[in-house]
Amino acid sequence: MIQKTVKSAEEAVADISDGAKLMMGGFGLCGIPENCIQALLKKEVQALTIISNNAGVDNFGIGLFLKKRMVKKMISSYVGENAEFERQLLSGEIEVDLVPQGTLAERIRAGGAGIPAFYTPAGVGTEVAFGKETRTFDGKQFLLETGLTADFALIKAWKGDTAGNLIFKGTAMNFNPIMATAGKITIAEVEELVPAGGLNPNEIHTPGIFVQRIFQGKGYEKRIENRTVSF
Amino acid sequence: MLTKEQIAKRISKEIKHGQYINLGIGIPTLVANYIPSKIEVVLQSENGLLGIGPFPKEMDVDPDLINAGKQTISIIPGSSIFDSAQSFAMIRGGHVDLTILGAMEVSEFGDIANWKIPGKMVKGMGGAMDLVSSAKNIIVAMQHCSKDGQSKLLPTCTLPITGIRCVKKIVTDLAVLEINPSGGFVLLERAPGVTIEEIKLKTAGNLIVPNQVLEINLD
Numbered sequence: 001m002i003q004k005t006v007k008s009a010e011e012a013v014a015d016i017s018d019g020a021k022l023m024m025g026g027f028g029l030c031g032i033p034e035n036c037i038q039a040l041l042k043k044e045v046q047a048l049t050i051i052s053n054n055a056g057v058d059n060f061g062i063g064l065f066l067k068k069r070m071v072k073k074m075i076s077s078y079v080g081e082n083a084e085f086e087r088q089l090l091s092g093e094i095e096v097d098l099v100p101q102g103t104l105a106e107r108i109r110a111g112g113a114g115i116p117a118f119y120t121p122a123g124v125g126t127e128v129a130f131g132k133e134t135r136t137f138d139g140k141q142f143l144l145e146t147g148l149t150a151d152f153a154l155i156k157a158w159k160g161d162t163a164g165n166l167i168f169k170g171t172a173m174n175f176n177p178i179m180a181t182a183g184k185i186t187i188a189e190v191e192e193l194v195p196a197g198g199l200n201p202n203e204i205h206t207p208g209i210f211v212q213r214i215f216q217g218k219g220y221e222k223r224i225e226n227r228t229v230s231f
Numbered sequence: 232m233l234t235k236e237q238i239a240k241r242i243s244k245e246i247k248h249g250q251y252i253n254l255g256i257g258i259p260t261l262v263a264n265y266i267p268s269k270i271e272v273v274l275q276s277e278n279g280l281l282g283i284g285p286f287p288k289e290m291d292v293d294p295d296l297i298n299a300g301k302q303t304i305s306i307i308p309g310s311s312i313f314d315s316a317q318s319f320a321m322i323r324g325g326h327v328d329l330t331i332l333g334a335m336e337v338s339e340f341g342d343i344a345n346w347k348i349p350g351k352m353v354k355g356m357g358g359a360m361d362l363v364s365s366a367k368n369i370i371v372a373m374q375h376c377s378k379d380g381q382s383k384l385l386p387t388c389t390l391p392i393t394g395i396r397c398v399k400k401i402v403t404d405l406a407v408l409e410i411n412p413s414g415g416f417v418l419l420e421r422a423p424g425v426t427i428e429e430i431k432l433k434t435a436g437n438l439i440v441p442n443q444v445l446e447i448n449l450d
């Protein structure tokens with residue numbers, strides 16, 4: 001088996017440089033690549049374009065990049081929960097491309113699957129449709145949306161093996177498997193790294209072909225945004 | 232006038248056995264509390280889950296299990312987990328039977344605005360545009376008027392819209408209304424203690440009043 005293992009987050013992100021286009025997995029703070037985020041913060045790379053469903057919160061996740069002004073542009077579906085982001089957006093310091101969540105997911109899936117564009121009904125008649133080709137199928141209007149790829153996809157899985165096969169857990173899956181397919185270089189951090197053969201092939205969500213680098217992460221905080229309990 | 236809980240309870244009567252349902256943030260989330268136990272439905276969360284359960288007990292909180300509002304949740308037996316592209320394939324492909332969501336404005340043709348206030352709120356649309364463009368049945372839960380007393384049921388939306396001609400039914404604190412396919416809000420039911428005149432006064436769009444308007448039943 002081809003070995004994909006790297007020793008650390010620092011080694012995994014060593015060649016990510018200023019101006020890079022990154023995909024980052026996660027929904028809110030659930031399933032985000034915490035170790036890669038810390039390693040990139042240390043590197044203080046600049047002018048990043050980040051494709052991520054959300055922008056973290058003020059003091060965690062991608063919010064930490066925003067604080068250090070490392071981001072030039074965000075491509076996201078929802079960027080609430082982050083006052084610093086809203087400030088940079090309203091003052092014009094940061095660019096944002098707001099994309100309907102299903103369109104964002106499908107653009108990433110398409111990008112990873114070699115599909116350059118597709119038609120979707122989401123956003124027809126709204127400002128999302130400005131400047132986009134529309135076409136009618138069976139009497140209903142659709143927008144042409146393009147596939148997305150990135151220089152690097154940074155994703156987080158539950159378990160992985162040294163061949164890059166991945167298994168996700170719970171709703172920490174979210175955008176991670178599709179982003180794995182759309183990165184020119186996909187870096188996976190996992191909670192538990194096992195030798196090739198240590199995972200049941202029938203249970204693998206992301207086949208190793210999509211993963212170029214893998215390492216066992218450490219010290220996961222898994223911060224909860226809205227702790228809601230019943231009594 | 233209905234409370235938020237009563238709006239949720241009234242909407243729960245629209246739910247049918249065997250449906251797959253997506254509930255938006257706010258009043259729609261409360262609907263789950265009023266689904267009769269004899270009716271079996273599956274709640275979809277667009278971040279990748281079919282089978283949302285109740286909020287967990289403190290000891291069972293799992294940071295890897297949240298809903299689209301980023302609240303910690305539990306899952307029910309028979310639930311399934313999937314990625315975001317598959318989640319929206321369910322939504323876009325018309326496999327989700329019912330979508331219940333909040334709104335800032337609804338037009339008399341069923342257009343909905345609920346994602347942006349120019350210059351004030353630019354948080355993003357999340358999954359709302361995908362949901363409203365594809366759902367087979369969309370029910371809006373909202374207050375009839377805004378906090379400053381302006382009608383939210385309008386001839387045309389003034390805020391940037393989320394989707395066109397998609398809302399089927401609206402349940403507010405004052406009334407249950409249906410969108411007439413050729414335009415207009417058809418008044419189906421009025422809240423206890425609320426007159427048709429008051430609803431007329433607080434509906435800026437065209438209100439169609441049939442011969443019989445029932446009082447909302449909250450039993």
